[in-house]
Amino acid sequence: MRNNTKKWSERFSEPTSEIVKRYTASVNFDKRLAIVDIQGSLAHAEMLKKQKIISSVDLKAITKGLNQIKKEVITQKFQWSIELEDVHLNIEKRLIDIVGEPGKKLHTGRSRNDQVATDMRLYLRDVVDQVIEQIKNLQKSILTLAEEHIMTIMPGMTHLQVAQPISFAHHLHAYFEMLERDKSRFQDARKRINILPLGAAALAGTSYPIDRKFVAKLLKFDGVMENSIDAVSDRDFLIEFNAAASLLMTHLSRWSEELIMWSSPFFNFVEISDSFCTGSSIMPQKKNPDVPELVRGKVSRVNGHLLSLLTLMKGQPLAYNKDNQEDKEPIFDVVDTLSDTLNIFPEMIVGLKINKKEMELATLKGYATATDLADYLVKKGMPFREAHGVVAKAVKYAINHECDLSELELNTLQKFSKLVDKDVFYCLTLKGSIQSRRHVGGTAFITVKNALKKARLKLK
Numbered sequence: 001m002r003n004n005t006k007k008w009s010e011r012f013s014e015p016t017s018e019i020v021k022r023y024t025a026s027v028n029f030d031k032r033l034a035i036v037d038i039q040g041s042l043a044h045a046e047m048l049k050k051q052k053i054i055s056s057v058d059l060k061a062i063t064k065g066l067n068q069i070k071k072e073v074i075t076q077k078f079q080w081s082i083e084l085e086d087v088h089l090n091i092e093k094r095l096i097d098i099v100g101e102p103g104k105k106l107h108t109g110r111s112r113n114d115q116v117a118t119d120m121r122l123y124l125r126d127v128v129d130q131v132i133e134q135i136k137n138l139q140k141s142i143l144t145l146a147e148e149h150i151m152t153i154m155p156g157m158t159h160l161q162v163a164q165p166i167s168f169a170h171h172l173h174a175y176f177e178m179l180e181r182d183k184s185r186f187q188d189a190r191k192r193i194n195i196l197p198l199g200a201a202a203l204a205g206t207s208y209p210i211d212r213k214f215v216a217k218l219l220k221f222d223g224v225m226e227n228s229i230d231a232v233s234d235r236d237f238l239i240e241f242n243a244a245a246s247l248l249m250t251h252l253s254r255w256s257e258e259l260i261m262w263s264s265p266f267f268n269f270v271e272i273s274d275s276f277c278t279g280s281s282i283m284p285q286k287k288n289p290d291v292p293e294l295v296r297g298k299v300s301r302v303n304g305h306l307l308s309l310l311t312l313m314k315g316q317p318l319a320y321n322k323d324n325q326e327d328k329e330p331i332f333d334v335v336d337t338l339s340d341t342l343n344i345f346p347e348m349i350v351g352l353k354i355n356k357k358e359m360e361l362a363t364l365k366g367y368a369t370a371t372d373l374a375d376y377l378v379k380k381g382m383p384f385r386e387a388h389g390v391v392a393k394a395v396k397y398a399i400n401h402e403c404d405l406s407e408l409e410l411n412t413l414q415k416f417s418k419l420v421d422k423d424v425f426y427c428l429t430l431k432g433s434i435q436s437r438r439h440v441g442g443t444a445f446i447t448v449k450n451a452l453k454k455a456r457l458k459l460k
Contacts, residue, residue, distance in 0.1 A: 026325050027080055029332060030087045034073045036122035037087055038066050040115065040198060043218040045106055051209050054105050061102040065095045087119075088112050109210050111202040113232040113320040118198040120327070122219065124241055127335050128190045134342035135183045135248070136459055139176050141346035143455055145354075146172040150448050153430050154269065154359040155368055162366020165430040168359060169452065170443040176455050178251040185244040193237045196221040200231035203319035233319040235309065238331050242306040245338050249299040252341060256292035259352075263289050268358045273351035276344075291348055298337050305330035363430055364404055367395050372427045372436065373405060380419040390416050404428075 042063060049059040069091055072078040084090045089112075096103035146169035156166035196219065199205065199212035205228045212224045225231035262269035272289050280286035308330050316323055370391050377387035394416045398405050405413075406428040413420045426432040438444040441451075 022082065025082045026086045026328065027082055027084065027090055029329050030116075030325075031080055031090070032332065033087050033116075033119045033123055033328075034078070034091065035070065036126075037091055037115070037119050038070050038073075039122060040118045040219065041091070041106060042066055043215050044110060044198065046218060047211055047215045048105070048108060050214060051211055053108055053208055053210075054102070058102040058105055061099040062095065062106055065099040065103060066091075068098055069094050086112070086116075088115055109201065109206045109208040110198060111200075111232070113202050114197050114200040114228075116324075117200075117232055117234070118196065118219075120331075121193050121195070121197065121221075121237065124237065124331070125190060125193050127339075128186050128193065128241065131245075131338060131342065132183055132186050134339070135179050135186070138342060138346045138349070139179050139183075139455070139459060141349045142172050142176045142179075143452055143459075145349055145352065146176070146448075146452055149354060149356075150445055150452070152354065152356050152359060153363055153434065155363040155366060156443070162363065162368050164371055165363045165368045165433045166443040167434060167445060167448045168354070168356075170448045173448065173451055173455065175251065175255055179248070180455075180458065182244065182248040182251065185247065186241075189237070189240045189244055191222070192240065194220075194222045196224045197231035197234070199224065200228035203229050203232050229319045233316070233321075233324075235313055235324060235327055238327055239306070239309045239313070242302070242309055242331065242334055245334050246299070246303050246306050249295075249302045249338065249341065252345060253296045253299040256295040259292045259348075260289050260296070267362070269355055269362070271353040271355070272348065273353075276348045276351070291344060295341055295345070298341065302334050302337055305334050360430065367398065367405060369405060369428045369430065369433045370395050372433045373424070375436075376424055376427045377417055377419055382417065382419060 045054070045059055045062045045066075048054045049056060054062075069078065072094075078090075078094070080090055081093075084093050092103065092107065095106065149168040149172070152168035153165055154168045154171060155162040156164045156171070196212065196216040198215055199210050216222075216224050225234070259270065259272060261267055263272050272287075272292070274287070276289070276291040277287050278290045280288065309327060312323055312326055373394065374384065374387040374391045377390060378384050382390070394405060394408070394413065397412075397416075398408060406425060410420070410422055410424075413424060427436065435444050438447050440447070
């Protein structure tokens with residue numbers, strides 16, 4: 001007699017080959033869903049008893065057995081078997097071993113199709129809550145650093161060229177705002193994650209008198225999915241999570257690129273703590289910014305998984321297909337990559353040493369107050385396009401004489417325009433330029449200070 005280890009094997013006259021077992025099994029990676037799988041099963045069992053589909057005795061036995069399995073999983077004493085294919089069948093087999101006949105009744109009114117969809121939503125809901133807290137923690141680190149450097153001047157850049165002087169805190173606040181959008185995306189995605197698919201069974205629902213809303217309440221879902229076919233086949237919530245993760249990692253990658261540049265001797269704006277760097281096996285002087293380089297690299301994995309999930313779903317007919325087994329490894333890797341990155345980034349930011357002097361010197365090298373001179377002329381009555389041309393000539397003159405605009409004599413500046421007077425020199429200083437931008441969102445010191453106060457309130 002064949003050894004029927006599969007729950008569906010009575011339909012088949014030949015055993016599954018060993019290579020197919022390995023190829024189709026998911027237990028090696030979906031076992032990380034064990035705790036949420038048990039959580040969903042406990043709620044399902046309570047509903048079955050409430051609806052008098054199973055007895056109180058059955059519920060008591062099932063509950064006791066599932067709690068024992070939960071302890072075994074947590075203490076890593078649970079014995080996983082590839083023969084049982086996935087996390088669901090492994091837990092079900094162990095439950096039957098522990099409690100006997102009642103364990104065979106647990107799967108009444110459900111399918112692995114709606115079971116795994118529920119598990120993934122329970123799992124991802126917890127992940128999203130964790131990610132939101134990690135984002136907040138990183139935002140706090142940004143604000144702590146920014147509050148120390150409101151008066152620190154650095155070159156604001158476009159095209160990687162010196163553009164205008166800005167407060168370093170203003171630059172840091174830009175990343176706070178990016179993360180604020182990231183946080184809101186995860187918060188919004190959570191609403192669509194937190195809808196219960198359980199009760200859809202294989203695809204058409206079940207003939208048993210189940211109470212889906214009761215299960216939703218037990219599991220703290222906001223509602224139930226209204227169409228059983230959509231309930232088992234939808235993976236939008238995974239793609240949406242991955243998309244939000246890709247944007248977040250992209251923001252951290254951009255910041256990492258700046259940290260890599262800033263820590264080089266060509267910039268020398270910051271020094272990254274030794275604990276986040278490594279040396280060279282051949283060049284003893286090297287201090288390599290490994291952590292930001294890896295963040296910059298790991299975003300490619302997260303983005304790749306997004307494309308993988310989109311491709312996975314694009315050709316599937318309704319309803320559930322085995323293809324969907326391939327959704328888990330990408331998502332698990334995205335979760336691990338995102339979590340590790342969000343854990344390490346705040347510590348790296350707090351440990352940065354800021355070279356204020358080098359930042360300010362760099363700002364002076366690129367004629368960063370040229371726009372301020374143009375604005376000065378406009379305020380004196382000159383049309384902006386004409387002022388733009390006048391200042392361009394003044395900059396060219398300063399370049400040829402290897403000096404800054406602020407170093408030119410008054411009579412020299414007046415050769416370019418008679419509108420120039422001695423009050424021009426304040427607007428040509430770095431602080432004068434910064435202080436002139438007092439509108440909301442500007443880089444004036446007082447404006448930045450107020451923006452950071454407002455940002456702190458967002459985290460409460």
